[in-house]
Amino acid sequence: MNFQKFDIENCGINVISKDLALRYNLIPYKMDESNIYLFVSSKLSKEIIEEIEFITSRNVRENFLDEISILNLIKFYYNKESLKKNITKLKSKKQIEKSNMNFIDIHTKKDDSPAVFILNSIIKEAITKNASDIHIEPFKNSVLVRIRINGDLIKIEEFPIEIYENIIYRIKILASMDISIKNNPQDGKIRFKFNGEEFDLRISSLPIIYGEKFVIRILYKNNMKYSLENIGFENEDVKTIRKVLKANSGMILLTGPTGSGKTTTLYSMILEMDRDRKNIVTVENPIEYEIEKVNQVNINPNIGLTFSKSLRNILRQDPDVIMVGEIIDEEAAQIAITASLTGHLILSTMHCNDTSSSIIRLIDMNVPKYLVVDSVGLVISQRLVKKLCNNCKKTYMATKEEVKDLEIENEEMLFSAVGCDKCNYTGYDGRVMVYELVLIQDSHKNIIMNYDDINELRKYSFNDKGNSLKEKLKKLVLKGETTYEQYIGNLKLNYMSKRG
Ligand SMILES: [Zn+2]
Structure with a gap:
């Protein structure tokens, strides 16, 4: 499925909760002042339509799409929403613990650690969009994340530089790279599981002016x-x-x-x-x-x-x-x-x-x-x-x-x-x-x-x-x-x- 075909991001995702989307297998893809447009897999009942119209204060407009595609879209776009929340969470945490900052909560393997979540989301988005490479580049105030699709680099995220160290740490640990080396290029490998498939990721780091730039090459195994x-x-x-x-x-x-x-x-x-x-x-x-x-x-x-x-x-x-x-x-x-x-x-x-x-x-x-x-x-x-x-x-x-x-x-x-x-x-x-x-x-x-x-x-x-x-x-x-x-x-x- 080509996610780029839909204009879903920021359209109604905020007004309909993930729970609701999953319960009725629907996802909003467009919203204007009086209407909310939804992809649905089967016609919604009058009661459900009323419920959604009440929550969103808009008229529901239905459009059909198969169930699996909707499910994938829900997973993908609500995941992006969580990504934004995690970036904010990690940033505020960094500010609180600035004085005694020692790679907070990335030693844990728990999946809810913000750095883990952010890195996972980036990789999953790249794989979903069939990208060949992920570029994570630090600049003065922010970190740019771009992915290469069909030969072109496309920006997918930009997050505050304050949280970059956590992300780097996470990448290096996973890729068995030396966390103490920052001034020399390094290579590493990560095995990444997603949707029941295993992907090989080849990581390379390069010291640039504002820190280390990472390029992650995704190797697809689907014959x-x-x-x-x-x-x-x-x-x-x-x-x-x-x-x-x-x-x-x-x-x-x-x-x-x-x-x-x-x-x-x-x-x-x-x-x-x-x-x-x-x-x-x-x-x-x-x-x-x-x-x-x-x-x-x-x-x-x-x-x-x-x-x-x-x-x-x-x-x-x-x-x-x-x-x-x-x-x-x-x-x-x-x-x-x-x-x-x-x-x-x-x-x-x-x-x-x-x-x-x-x-x-x-x-x-x-x-x-x-x-x-x-x-x-x-x-x-x-x-x-x-x-x-x-x-x-x-x-x-x-x-x-x-x-x-x-x-x-x-x-x-x-x-x-x-x-x-x-x-x-x-x-x-x-x-x-x-x-x-x-x-x-x-x-x-x-x-x-x-x-x-x-x-x-x-x-x-x-x-x-x-x-x-x-x-x-x-x-x-x-x-x-x-x-x-x-x-x-x-x-x-x-x-x-x-x-x-
Ligand atoms: Zn066009």
């Missing part, structure tokens, strides 16, 4: 999220990928910028495999998602455990499939290619623009052309493109520059992002994967082997017309599903200059 179909591959392409995944050797390469969903695609490929019968090893930095029956290695360049070194060690352990988080240098490229030609299936990513540039990059990394064509079987270049919010997008006439860049007619109408309460005022709602997929065939191999000038290869598109990343992005813009800005942003990456 259902990661199947080739539901991350956005078309049926025909799913078939192709499955066929290649059955191979005992060769290389599958995923390309795209940071945050384009490459890792998710790699994970969904691994979930396709027979993990009981195959020895699957991953080398990642960092591990983003735990997979059962897969040996996952977190590389740590600080202690000399690099991609290349880990790969060499892994190869001694008789692996069938190796997922290499990213091929970043010549050494890693050469080990990976060699491994893929000696009875191992290698899955990896590269930070490249499109499918052909990944081939060019491998050649640039001094991998001989004949090894590249023997090894690489499938290349996918992907992006996560922001989808326009249907509630607020607006049409406009394409400008001259847009007409030129999109290669379209002069009079074409496009859509722009506006922003409304349904999309957190971003103008966008959710993301969609856009990709080009190339199964390397003899015709491609001939071209790779026979070109004289690398620019010749660069110009060559491995894709049939209409299936390239550019064409697919263009279609989305013309259908009004995304903007020109997203089209340009996802084509021009400028990553080369960043990476040198």
Whole structure:
């Protein structure tokens, strides 16, 4: 359920108690001078309506929603109300005990301790909203809590700086971090249970000007999220990928910028495999998602455990499939290619623009052309493109520059992002994967082997017309599903200059 679709916060939550909401399975979602609007799962009786009209001094307007959704909304929004109360409680407590302040009441494991409650609420809200990270940042007078949803940071809380120490203490204890260290970055882990599911939280701290900043990465374990179909591959392409995944050797390469969903695609490929019968090893930095029956290695360049070194060690352990988080240098490229030609299936990513540039990059990394064509079987270049919010997008006439860049007619109408309460005022709602997929065939191999000038290869598109990343992005813009800005942003990456 997408909670952002409802405008519930501060609308009538204060006039209807949680008890009442639970008793009749209802939740207010809007209130004006004369009406209170409620989500109900079944029609309310005359008596109940009278009771609520008496309590709220407003006319009841009913709207139907299923019982479970209402229950979730009650849990979520009344929890937020308690969060506010707990922040106030903790702050007043701090003021009373300021002179003799020694981390009041967070030594207790009791769930009603305000710091415990506040931290729990923040994490639960982030998980409910499907956030990937939580940022807790201290400033001069307040602490800002933001969560990353669909790639954007969104503020969910701001609380007084006075209570921050309690929160930090709580995080550090839970994450087995050293509470006495405040001037150095630290890492930790928390196992968090919520709604019957277990989540792995990876914590990192960083000393900044007004204290320690914490970033909590949430690792979701729900396998259902990661199947080739539901991350956005078309049926025909799913078939192709499955066929290649059955191979005992060769290389599958995923390309795209940071945050384009490459890792998710790699994970969904691994979930396709027979993990009981195959020895699957991953080398990642960092591990983003735990997979059962897969040996996952977190590389740590600080202690000399690099991609290349880990790969060499892994190869001694008789692996069938190796997922290499990213091929970043010549050494890693050469080990990976060699491994893929000696009875191992290698899955990896590269930070490249499109499918052909990944081939060019491998050649640039001094991998001989004949090894590249023997090894690489499938290349996918992907992006996560922001989808326009249907509630607020607006049409406009394409400008001259847009007409030129999109290669379209002069009079074409496009859509722009506006922003409304349904999309957190971003103008966008959710993301969609856009990709080009190339199964390397003899015709491609001939071209790779026979070109004289690398620019010749660069110009060559491995894709049939209409299936390239550019064409697919263009279609989305013309259908009004995304903007020109997203089209340009996802084509021009400028990553080369960043990476040198
Ligand atoms: Zn909107």
